[in-house]
Amino acid sequence: MFARTSALVFSPQCGQVRSMATLKDITIRLKSIKNIQKITKSMKMVAAAKYARAERALKPSRVYGAGALALYEKADIQVAEEKVNKHLIIGVSSDRGLCGAVHSNVGRAIKSQIALSSPGTEVMVINVGDKLRALLKRTHGKHILLSCKEVGRKPPSFGDASVVATEVLNLGYEFDKASVVFNRFKSVISYKTESKPLFSPETVGNAESMSVYDDIDADVLRNYQEFAMVNIIYMAMKESTTAEQSARMTAMDSASKNASEMIDKLTLTFNRTRQAVITKELIEIISGAAAL
């Protein structure tokens, strides 16, 4: 008889045995999720404030950037694909995470540009922002020429863009074609990864449509191109910060929403567990009293 009862209560230990979560476990989980929700909510407020400021600053910079690109669009300057031996990509992002897919979109665009370039072309990348460096370091490490840090903490100024451009020019990399990859801000919930072209002074000087332009010597053209490079980098940085702050706002908003959902579910579980514990104690007391 003893053997039979023991056989009946034998439970196989092959699978994972889950004991019921105690009240203490649930309390700890609930507290930590509530803390996380507070943090994500405050991050959302901060991102919203920074986004409002960035969007206000974006309006004049957009006019400025459009003015800088106007020449290349109107003169329709293109680089012949066969003559491109050196391609420079400037990826603009930032150092800070928790902003959705912002950095990975730029990283992916850069990787696809590298993959699509013809085999003889040398492609070098300049990272503005630590996150991009982390993304590209492992697989495309040999393509990285320069990395910039401390991006994203303060709103970008024209001075920052000129520092980046000065470093790029000081490297002395004679590129045939260059592009700036960044996220262009479209609305609070959407942004688009775009690539704007930059041209070397030789390309601009030799383009056919430029013969219409009067009185251009090599010196003026070089100065003009350097200034244009700063302008385009500035525009890219401004658009990129606005897109990043709006993405962080939406990401933190959905994180807070998810956290509050989890809190609701856990609170229900907590109440159920609490009632079960009380019921169990009552039953023990009652059956103990009945046994007396």
Next chain:
Amino acid sequence: MMAARILRRALPVARQARSYADMVSTGPQMSFTFASPTKVFFKDASVKQVDVPTLNGVFGILPAHVPTLQVLRPGVVTIFNDDGSATKYFVSSGSITVNADSSVQLLVEEAATLDQLDVDAAKANLEQAQSEMSGISDEAGRAAAQISLEAHEAIVKALA
């Protein structure tokens, strides 16, 4: 009789030519955009003339100016509006593009209206820049000091 018939045929042509009033236009209008990284002063505006200080001298840009690219030096930009009034800005540096379709993009790094500048502070800065010039020996430092000197000279000249 033939003359009358010819005259009657000629008249309708004259009437067609006078059906709509012609707009007074002197050819292509200038679409003028003047902006700094933080502020937009003019966007696709129609102005009569723009005077800009460039490395190759002071240019006066009118509509249908020949296309050109120029780099600016510190100095005063004067904009003559369509109604005849003129506005002056002091600019630090930048570039100007005149395209074939008569659009002009004037991009400057810093711009200020003349009343935002203080002539005494400008003179004091100029003297300081001149005294610093003599103390610097390396080439990059000399170039930077030269730029600062030219800028202050231009400010003082603009406010004179």
